[in-house]
Amino acid sequence: MSLDLSQKQEKESNVMTKLLGVIAIAAVAFAVAPVQATKHSAGGCSSGNLEKTETAVEGMPDGDGKIVAQKEVASAQDSMLNGKMGACGIHLNKAMHATMGK
Numbered sequence: 001m002s003l004d005l006s007q008k009q010e011k012e013s014n015v016m017t018k019l020l021g022v023i024a025i026a027a028v029a030f031a032v033a034p035v036q037a038t039k040h041s042a043g044g045c046s047s048g049n050l051e052k053t054e055t056a057v058e059g060m061p062d063g064d065g066k067i068v069a070q071k072e073v074a075s076a077q078d079s080m081l082n083g084k085m086g087a088c089g090i091h092l093n094k095a096m097h098a099t100m101g102k
Contacts, residue, residue: 044089045080053092056099069098 054073062067076091 044078044092045085047080049092050076050080053095055097057095060099065098069095072098 018097050073053076057066057069057073060069072091072095076088076095079085079088079091
């Protein structure tokens, strides 16, 4: 009977150890992911990239695509001024995609 109890306690200890390991890995992943996302997004939002995008939009033919791109550039500028670098990067990306359209 005591052998059964010892094995049961060992299994429970093993499960707890594994569970704590998984929790630790998840905590590290959730702590690092936002930092990496910020670095990635901030790389796309710079005055140089904003200027390049504006130049590309100015060279577009008039039409719906140009209007959409101009609105995205304006939103990117607003986001950049408000310190929202992630949103700025997203708007710049959308503006660049609009310049590559039809």
